[in-house]
Amino acid sequence: MSGSSSADGEAAAEAIEGPGRGLRRRAELAGVGLTGIVAVGMLGFLLLYWAQDLPVASDLYAAFRSLGRGMDAAFGTNVFRHPIMWQSMAVGVLVGVVAPLVGSFLVHREMALIGETLAHTAFAGVAVGILVTSSTGWNGSLLLVALAVGILGALAVQWLTERTDAYGDVPIAIMLSGSFAVGTLIISYGDGLTGVNVEGFLFGNLAVVTPEGARLMGALSLIVVAGVALTYKQLLFITFDEQAARVARLNVTGYNTLLVVLTAVVVVGAMQVLGVILVAAMLVVPVAAASQVARSFRETMYLGVIFGQLSVLGGFAVSIGFGLPSGGSIVVTAIAVYLASVVGSGSSVTAVSAHG
């Protein structure tokens, strides 16, 4: 290609994309920044809630409570005065950040079902936890048991897929229904032993979120964000072209294992508000929406997080406003965002082709 036609091409590209592109990038960065601020704010609340009896924190916490009462007065609601609602919202907001981060890699590796599978494995973990607490009187967190079982499940899925065909759906389907079957058996066996609300874990419920659960989600979110940030390049290469990544001597098996373990971590955290059955949606739907309109992989992640956050906040509004389960509300909102992006991407294609 000659230099002049290349320069013409760049000029034309700039004429079409230049100003719009810059604006688009600024809007994305602003969205991601805003999401980050909300997430950090929620982490701050979790810390404050934890440390509310300490001298300085108690004053701050009191100020926060009065802010909540003020919000309730302003919106005419009876929500923001209750710390338990803030704690659920904190979990939701953090899920909205970390699920699309991990989901960006899963979706494009066609591993979307892994999230669903690990959620069912984590459900078996909850069942094991219920059995252990009811039969031994151990007073530990159900979610910690679910996390341990979820990670074991992730390693089992990885082991199965390495030994069968790469991410074939048969071992995954076996794992999915198998672990759910074990969960239901254990829960039936231990029926009546505890008053734990199993339905809350199945369908997601703001009231399922415990202070320990919220703090666990806070810690897990930091681990997931750090994990993805540190291995972004390697995960991207493996997702895009696994064979070439192997030839470049990346530890593909190691990074694959890391990805499924991070997925298990996200799933266990998200299970509280989304429920076992719907949790995979947050790994997939915001990323699918972002992929419709993104012009690069980095942009897919940014938009995925922004769309994830919109889905969670919108879903909470629907859930609180109409007294509906949080999981279904969030997922339906996410799908509405997805449909909007499909329509939006159609019109942006028309706009570009109109430039000739």
Added chain:
Amino acid sequence: MSAIVDLDGVTFAYGDTVAVRDVSLTVEAGDFLGLVGPNGSGKTTLLHLMLGLHEADEGSVELFGRPIEEFDDGGRIGYVSQKATSRGGAMPVTVRECVTMGRFAHAGRGRLSEADRTAVADAIETVGIGDLTDRLVSELSGGQKQRAYIARALASDADLLALDEPTVGVDAESRDAFYALLDDLNDEGITIILIEHDIGVVTDRANRIACINTELYHHGDTESFVESDALAEAYGTTGQVVHHHH
């Protein structure tokens, strides 16, 4: 000259089906090796054995003078798989992001350095797709995609390019331009191993030919291949090399 790839008595089977039997061959620095053979003859398997994507059942493989299992300098190899180029996936990755992956074998966990960025920009310019850097790879034509993948290999400072049927689905004009680019890269000293179903193209471009059908039927310079009966034997027909003149 030193050996880039050295296979000695390599055999590999998928279950009970032997794909490559007792193959010994050496690729020297600066070679342009054409790997030919009928469909299902084990070409891709042999290339995978050379690159360490498969482990040989018998025999030994050395890369850059080191046993394959000890070789860890992945940045020296640029690999374009059959799957990568035929892949119509919707993953939104820009040309710049794709080419930048070539640096990942070098860059550790940290951010990319200025040198990394320069290597990426230079590689993109070398293959002549400077005007496509912000386009999605999935939106490129077959020929443009090829160039993006080659740029990724160049960005990693590879001294060995391994290409598995890179021009499937690429129009004739782009294909000629692509092979001219490979010639240039080979002239600059980059070793090339090319799997190509069009034997005419290979014999025009490569200076060495390996012809296999599970076993190695020929390994030597291109002239001796054209004059030999290796092709007919490997293909089990009386095939003849057709040269392209454009």
